[in-house]
Amino acid sequence: MPQPHPLKGPNRFKLGIFSSNADGGLAITDVPERWRARWDDNLTAVGIADRAGLEFFLPIARWRGFGGKNHVREWSFETFTWAAGLAAVTKRIGLFMTVHVPIVHPVYAAKALATVDHISGGRAGLNIVCGWNPQEFAMFGTKLGDDAYGQAAEWVEIIERCYGSSQPFDFAGKYYDLKGVVSRPASIQVPRPLTMNAAFGGPGRDFAAKHCDFLFSTFSNIEDGRGHVADIRARSRLQGRDVGIYTVCHVVARETQREADDYYERYAVTLADHGAVDNHMAQKKEFAASHDKNAFDLYRKRFAGGAGTYPLVGTPEKIVDDMLRISNEGYAGSALTFVNYNYELPFFCDRVLPLMKQAGLRVV
Amino acid sequence: MSRPVSTPPLHSGSARFKLGMRALTGAVTVIGAYGRDGTPLAMTATAVTSLSADPPALLVCVNRSASMAQALGVSARFSVNILGEDQLEVAKAFGGQLDVRGTGRFIHGNWRRIDDTEVPVLSGSRVSFECAVSHVHDWATHHIVIGTVLEVHFARSSSRSLVYADGAYHAVG
DSSP states (O other): OOOOOGGGSSOSSEEEEEOTTBTTTTOOBOOTTOOOOOHHHHHHHHHHHHHHTOOEEEOOOOSSOOOTTTTTTSSBOOHHHHHHHHHHHOSSOEEEEEEETTTSOHHHHHHHHHHHHHHHTSOEEEEEEOOOOHHHHHHTTOOOOTTHHHHHHHHHHHHHHHHHOSSOEEEEOSSOEEEEEOOSSOOSBSSSSEEEEOOOSHHHHHHHHHHOSEEEOOOSSGGGHHHHHHHHHHHHHHTTOOOEEEEEEEEEEOSSHHHHHHHHHIIIIITBOHHHHHHHHHHHHHHOOSSOHHHHHHOHHHHHHHTTOEEEEEOHHHHHHHHHHHHHTTOOEEEEEOSSHHHHHHHIIIIIHHHHHHTTSOOO | OOOOOOOOOOTTOHHHHHHHHTTSOEEOEEEEEEOTTSOEEEEEESOEEEEEETTEEEEEEEETTSHHHHHOOTTOEEEEEEOBGGGHHHHHHHTTOSSOOGGGGGGSSEEEEOTTTOOEEEETSSEEEEEEEEEEEEETTEEEEEEEEEEEEEOSOOOOEEEEETTEEEEEO
16 A cells, blocks of 8 residues: 555654755855756755655746846746656655646646656645736736636636546536546545645635645744634634645754854845845735735845745754744644755754654654 | 334333443444545444455445445445554544544545545555445445455554444554
8 A cells, every 4th residue: 555645644843845946946046056956956855855754845836037147946847747757766755746727727737646646656746826927927828817716716626526537527617618528547645636725815715725735824923823823724614624734934054053144144135136036026026915915025035035934044953943933833834945955955854853853843 | 135123112212222332342444435426435434344254245334314325326336444543533534523524534544546446545544445335225224235345455554453432432452
């Protein structure tokens, strides 16, 4: 029998790696060691994470970059094919795909997702995103819809129906009118691979409460986390579902606090790719509903450091203290980003993971 | 086919029967199947019995008001998963004892689709029996379902068995 999906495993605070498929990871920096996201880089990173027992790898879906000196994120691997490649060379780790509802047809998505679920032996996951960037949509000749989550609800229902029966079915919705749909193989996971979403607004969170197993939510201060947790729990309880709540953090772990602070200042301020930071912040502020609004005004450094996510910067002890506080707010885990995953993950795994075990955050 | 005999039931009604049945210790199982519309269904059950070894068959009793009763028509495929003590949450989720409904329950437990038969099987159970319905017998409020066993899946886990007795879950073994 296949192994359980790692996100259903025993650790109280689960960990994953975010955005290794894209240039810069989540940072917007010009330091020479910045993440280049080549295929070999991804293979090395997923190997470290898989052997260390981290629960998941989560890619970002980007179709164009944010300009600036390095055209940050312009180089990014498509996520179905990326996950399929990583699935074949890993043993335990969960592998998400991040898929834009308006860009990828659900019948195609159902088959691609099932394919990765089979390659990985039931370790696939689906990050359902509606998109926010009009420049990316223009590349596909489409515009942002008014009812993005209404379309997303039909989209995921079609995928579930594809898996539910080998008998062809018709689907007549507002956004999709499909005849004789059949898709085999179905996913190994029942009813479908685990799903997640990172919506911040009400309609997106209601969509997640109804259709997703996990919701990722950022915060400006750890103490603000409980408000998000309470909101998401209330929405998911109404749907009779138990949605796990995760966050995203960018990490600088060093033996001393000073070393960590100095490096954070270096890559996210002194050597930030300022032109790209300006572009990214301006676009996100105008169009995205994925961030706490304070993040834009107060935390330019956090945008350069990790696209507005929360910073875990300091000694291994400090980082574990912060994660314990995040866990105590009700979060089930975090996706992590680093300036260079391969240079920094070994230190994180060697020094931080054992302390997490001591703190009761992880058992394996 | 034998017919029900019209003996008058226990004068005090079902309450005294239920009180007595608390003493009958039952192995905790979860039954998994697909509904006719393709929705996966599963329910926690203790009314599961070994019926015969040749052919391998077992017997499951399901209240006809449960959606599972509709799913278990003749020739339908289903699984009977015998739970270990580490699956207490799964037992509660599919026994209606947690705040989850419908397919939302499937966040609990590692449900896997068997390749050819597509039966949903609860991976990590002590053992999972993959079955096909051979016969359904009506009795009052319940369906008595006879399942022919198609395959037996063993877990690697050395978990103790989960049982239900006196209105509570226990581990034995």
